Amino acid sequence: MLEVRDLSVEIAAGREKLRVVEGVSFSVGRGEAVGLVGESGSGKSMSAFAILNLFPSPHARIAGGDIWLEGRNLRGLSAREWRGVRGAQIGMVFQDPSSYLDPLIPVGRQVAETLRAHGRNEGAEARVLELLDLMELPSPAEVARKYPHELSGGMRQRILIAAALALRPALLIADEPTTALDVTVQAGILDLLTRLRVELDLGILLITHDLGVVAETCQQVHVMYAGTIVEQNEVGALFRQPRHPYSQGLLGSMLGPDSRAGNLFSIPGSVPGARDMPAGCRFHPRCPIFQPGLCDTGEPALVDRTGGGSDRCRRSGEFDNAWRRTA
Amino acid sequence: MSTPILEARSVSQLFPIRSRQRLFARTVMQRAVDGISVSIHPGEVVALVGESGSGKSTLGRMLLGLLPPSEGSIHFRGEPVAGLSGDAARRFRREVQVVFQDTGASLNPRHTIGQSVALPLQHNLRLPAGEVGRRVDTLLDQVGLAPARFRERLPHELSGGQRQRVGIARALASEPSVIIADEPVSALDVSVRAQVLELLDRLRRQRQLAYLFITHDLGVVRALADRVLVMQGGQLVESGEVDALLTSPQHAYTQRLLAATPVPDPARQAQRLAQALAGRPA
Numbered sequence: 001m002l003e004v005r006d007l008s009v010e011i012a013a014g015r016e017k018l019r020v021v022e023g024v025s026f027s028v029g030r031g032e033a034v035g036l037v038g039e040s041g042s043g044k045s046m047s048a049f050a051i052l053n054l055f056p057s058p059h060a061r062i063a064g065g066d067i068w069l070e071g072r073n074l075r076g077l078s079a080r081e082w083r084g085v086r087g088a089q090i091g092m093v094f095q096d097p098s099s100y101l102d103p104l105i106p107v108g109r110q111v112a113e114t115l116r117a118h119g120r121n122e123g124a125e126a127r128v129l130e131l132l133d134l135m136e137l138p139s140p141a142e143v144a145r146k147y148p149h150e151l152s153g154g155m156r157q158r159i160l161i162a163a164a165l166a167l168r169p170a171l172l173i174a175d176e177p178t179t180a181l182d183v184t185v186q187a188g189i190l191d192l193l194t195r196l197r198v199e200l201d202l203g204i205l206l207i208t209h210d211l212g213v214v215a216e217t218c219q220q221v222h223v224m225y226a227g228t229i230v231e232q233n234e235v236g237a238l239f240r241q242p243r244h245p246y247s248q249g250l251l252g253s254m255l256g257p258d259s260r261a262g263n264l265f266s267i268p269g270s271v272p273g274a275r276d277m278p279a280g281c282r283f284h285p286r287c288p289i290f291q292p293g294l295c296d297t298g299e300p301a302l303v304d305r306t307g308g309g310s311d312r313c314r315r316s317g318e319f320d321n322a323w324r325r326t327a
Numbered sequence: 328m329s330t331p332i333l334e335a336r337s338v339s340q341l342f343p344i345r346s347r348q349r350l351f352a353r354t355v356m357q358r359a360v361d362g363i364s365v366s367i368h369p370g371e372v373v374a375l376v377g378e379s380g381s382g383k384s385t386l387g388r389m390l391l392g393l394l395p396p397s398e399g400s401i402h403f404r405g406e407p408v409a410g411l412s413g414d415a416a417r418r419f420r421r422e423v424q425v426v427f428q429d430t431g432a433s434l435n436p437r438h439t440i441g442q443s444v445a446l447p448l449q450h451n452l453r454l455p456a457g458e459v460g461r462r463v464d465t466l467l468d469q470v471g472l473a474p475a476r477f478r479e480r481l482p483h484e485l486s487g488g489q490r491q492r493v494g495i496a497r498a499l500a501s502e503p504s505v506i507i508a509d510e511p512v513s514a515l516d517v518s519v520r521a522q523v524l525e526l527l528d529r530l531r532r533q534r535q536l537a538y539l540f541i542t543h544d545l546g547v548v549r550a551l552a553d554r555v556l557v558m559q560g561g562q563l564v565e566s567g568e569v570d571a572l573l574t575s576p577q578h579a580y581t582q583r584l585l586a587a588t589p590v591p592d593p594a595r596q597a598q599r600l601a602q603a604l605a606g607r608p609a
Binding site for chain 1: 378379380471486487488516517518519520521522524525527528543544545546547549550551583584586587588589590591592593594595596599600602604
């Protein structure tokens with residue numbers, strides 16, 4: 001349904017042009033949840049903004065690649081055509097629900113606004129109540145009359161998901177939708193997204209830094225590092241047997257039941273900025289199995305591996321865990 | 328046992344809530360915190376968990392001396408905080424530090440990172456100018472921010488995780504004996520989170536630094552805390568040693584929190600899906 005091919009995003013900083021996303025490809029099918037995981041600065045949010053052609057800064061733009069949505073290439077659409085796509089074909093929700101709601105308007109009217117903006121005035125009210133009910137909000141009619149401040153963070157996020165799905169888009173892009181919420185509330189929202197995916201046959205692109213959230217919600221995962229996808233696989237396989245040293249390190253840094261201060265693992269160094277991108281593999285300065293001559297020349301390609309999945313490591317498969325050097 | 332550094336003795340916090348129904352309605356008092364006692368000893372890490380609105384942040388603010396309790400009292404090294412003045416009050420403010428959840432909002436947008444971290448060194452420790460610069464670099468280095476790269480930056484040029492580390496460096500600058508931290512590592516990327524947790528643990532062992540962590544992250548609680556307190560509706564509903572409490576939680580909220588915490592195990596997906604589909608209220 002959604003097919004992103006070789007997407008690159010550029011930010012103009014004075015005379016310089018910084019590539020913050022480079023050659024990213026992925027697809028999302030109907031009824032499928034795909035996770036885009038990475039740390040801050042990995043380019044995961046920029047990739048999502050690119051799909052919507054909705055950048056937070058006027059200096060950012062798509063520099064290359066194609067975005068196919070249900071057989072139509074979105075690259076080259078006019079601003080007017082884009083407005084028809086956003087909301088109607090692609091719904092979106094973001095991290096902080098409060099900042100996307102108008103504090104002075106009852107939430108029901110804000111959900112209806114999506115419908116009205118696309119000229120669906122008729123039956124808008126009934127549709128809003130139907131949506132709020134779909135979001136598992138108790139007594140929808142009452143909730144619709146409330147102002148954002150009268151609702152909890154979890155309820156506000158449900159309102160925004162309702163607005164995002166008002167026009168029955170086939171795809172929902174959710175950028176850190178639960179990061180600002182309590183753990184118990186987060187679980188409720190993730191369960192809701194899963195239910196909507198199955199019941200509405202909705203495609204979901206979930207952008208998050210939380211591998212736990214991905215493990216419980218997504219079927220496919222793409223791990224991003226420094227603007228590129230370094231590994232892609234089906235969720236079970238990726239968690240069972242990550243192949244790229246970065247994925248292995250990321251999984252190793254998660255706090256598990258046996259993690260205690262004193263034995264915590266972390267990847268040394270920090271994510272390079274777009275200005276000082278290392279030559280060759282972008283991860284090589286931090287990599288435990290970096291091999292001079294092999295890893296620091298030419299950008300490694302994303303290679304399909306036997307048994308499924310793909311990764312960008314030239315020494316892929318040599319170690320189960322490169323950090324512990326166990327072959 | 329030693330004298331606790333910081334202690335709350337059956338503190339309550341009452342907030343008036345106005346009824347919107349009638350103009351002359353009697354003001355109703357809401358007990359945000361209801362008769363809680365907590366003590367934090369040197370080198371101890373106490374975790375405070377609870378859902379939003381349970382009163383945990385209000386308790387934190389009372390312990391910091393930012394909000395006088397409506398009932399009960401806060402004690403610093405055995406002395407009631409309400410009665411402190413002069414040097415004793417200054418000592419309390421220096422030794423009890425805070426790391427806010429939203430560090431961005433607590434940094435002066437016009438101060439460079441170096442200036443923000445230097446302030447407590449100048450005011451609280453009264454260090455000579457030459458020493459301040461050196462100490463700022465050490466502190467930034469400790470939290471994983473290369474001094475040469477970050478000293479002259481402004482807060483808006485930093486990511487959320489980097490600002491959070493500035494907040495931690497600034498709290499450490501005063502050489503505190505206890506830090507009250509509201510979700511200190513939840514905004515950090517996983518690879519940095521471990522580094523900061525190790526730093527906090529090292530300071531605890533080297534300097535007997537104590538912490539009160541207000542958090543939802545049970546991974547963090549397990550990794551660092553000695554004791555957990557669980558709050559709900561302003562009251563303490565469960566407390567105990569970390570491993571014991573997380574192995575067999577008694578209270579419904581604690582059980583819910585444990586069940587809700589995402590784990591890196593895709594095998595749980597099927598179970599969650601079944602739950603999500605079954606849990607739909609008719």
